[in-house]
Amino acid sequence: MIDIDSRRAESRRGGLWTGPLVRRLAFFLLLAAGWEALFRLGLWPPYLFPSPSGVARTLARGFENRTLIIGIAVSMRRLLVGFVLSAIAGTLLGLGLGRVRLLDQTLGALVLGLQALPSICWLPLALLWFGLGEQAILFVVVMGALLAITLSTQAGVKNSDPVYLRAALNLGARGWRLYLLVILPAALPAIISGMKLGWSFAWRSLMAAELLYVSLGLGQLLMMGRELNDMNQVVAVMLIIIAIGLVVDRLVFTPLETRVRARWGLGE
Amino acid sequence: MKVELRGVRKTFEGKSPVLALDSIDLAVGAGQFACLLGPSGCGKSTLLNLVAGLDRPTAGEVLIDGQMVQGPGTDRVMIFQTAALFPWLDVLGNVEFGLRMTGAPRREREEIARRYLRMVHLLDFEQTFVHQLSGGMKQRVALARALALDPDVLLMDEPFGALDAQTRDLLHDELQNIWSATAKTVLFVTHNVREAIVLGDRVLVLSQRPGHIKQEFAIDLPRPRQIEDYAVVDLSREILEVLKDGSGATPPRDRGRPETAP
Secondary structure (H helix, E strand, C coil), rough: HHHHHHHHHHHCCCCCCCHHHHHHHHHHHHHHHHHHHHHEEEEEEEECCHHHHHHHHHHHHHHCCCCCHHHHHHHHHHHHHHHHHHHHHHHHHHHHHHHCCCHHHHHHHHHHHHHHHCHHHHHHHHHHCCCCCCCHHHHHHHHHHHHHHHHHHHHHHHCCCCHHHHHHHHHHCCHHHHHHHHHHHHHHHHHHHHHHHHHHHHHHHHHHHHHHHCCHHHHHHHHHHHHHCCCCHHHHHHHHHHHHHHHHHHHHHHHHHHHHHCCCCCCC | CCCCEEEEEEEEECCCEEEEEEEEEEECCCEEEEEEEEECCCHHHHHHHHHHHHCCCCEEEEEECCCCCCCCCCCCCECCCCCCCEEEEEEEEHHHHHHHHHHHHHHHHHHHHHHHHHHHCCHHHHHHHEHHHHHHHHHHHHHHHCCCCCCEEEECCCCCCCCCCCHHHHHHHHHHHHHHHHHEEEEEEEEEHHHHHHHCEEEEEEEEECCCCEEEECCCCCCCCCCHHHHHHHHHHHHHHHHHHCCCCCCCCEEEECCCCC
């Protein structure tokens, strides 16, 4: 016991060579070094196997001439708009499904069914309905995030402790106040988990859609790299996509989720 | 009568319907402190839910001031065993919640909420969030939250059941003081015999399911009472007998007179 405790304390303190951050950093440095070494062996031509230094140069150039910045901005704008729409619609829909049995038995079954469909499959229809434009891609993004947020909100409403509802009724809460001030906040931990999931779905859907069709975004830059046989650009864009996904998850959703769960008394 | 139940029966429907309460007749006068004592699962919480209007009786009537209960109302506020505070609000937000539902202006709400927070000795904790409170503090906040609506009737569903003994004794004192100061009618559910004697004017002993009122004791010991008082312990032995065995009738004593034996 004592041994485990002290070891745990040590890893939390992060001794010079044992801290998790140091280990992680060392691993990635080694990975990059190995990658560079493999490249220098010259087993494959650069248009099949890029080098980390090449990727770094492409990244630097991309930020300098602003092509990457524009790509990030365009993709993020689409993502944000689609996500906000999904979050609003998904929360409302989830509330309805969680509270009204008739909706659950009808619309709920439909939502559950559609959830099995990767949202990129909507692209052909979206192109027909909305034309070759922003709206089509937005539709795909929304279909990616909406259902996850809906189902999570519904589960949150259904599974939140009924004592909150009883206490609220008892204290005179009715109508919209009951929904806004009690049912919704009671389900908030589940809603946030749903949004976290929805965000990653939206991100994937957007990249898929941009690869297949729409201009200017990160997905488009990635395809451009392929068409120009510039694997440095392909990998550079891949790294940016990973970085954005990670940063938003780690800086926004995970801290938010942890804080809300702690305050709601739901433990770790 | 402030609270009156006439021939109340409650059955929970389902695959195998459960008769929770049967032929309950009960009348509690204004300002009385009535403790409902019974084994777990005897339907005593169900009884409170019926009075609160959170549940409807299968048969019989639940009356408040002679009016049929139609649903939940802020003239009778429930205090739950788990306190049921809203974790998304701080202490002040919880206490003023009921007033917020009435649309009272913020300043008035906060003034009233603070008055009751002072009463439960938590004035310094108004910005604390629920997960930072101890069990006893939670119940105090729940009490303040209920009192802030100035209800005629407090319905308390084993509110101190999950607390440690010391905290519980402290809250017994506070509740007796608050009850004396505010003259509320209280229906207090518990399975702890001594707690019932310490707090109640009357102790109503319920039977096993389906619950009915087996026997009633009037408690006229001087207040404030403590859980270790000899008189309380003596009387608890007597009530425990009734609680345990089915037959019920024990000879009357000077401090606790059995009044009704249905």
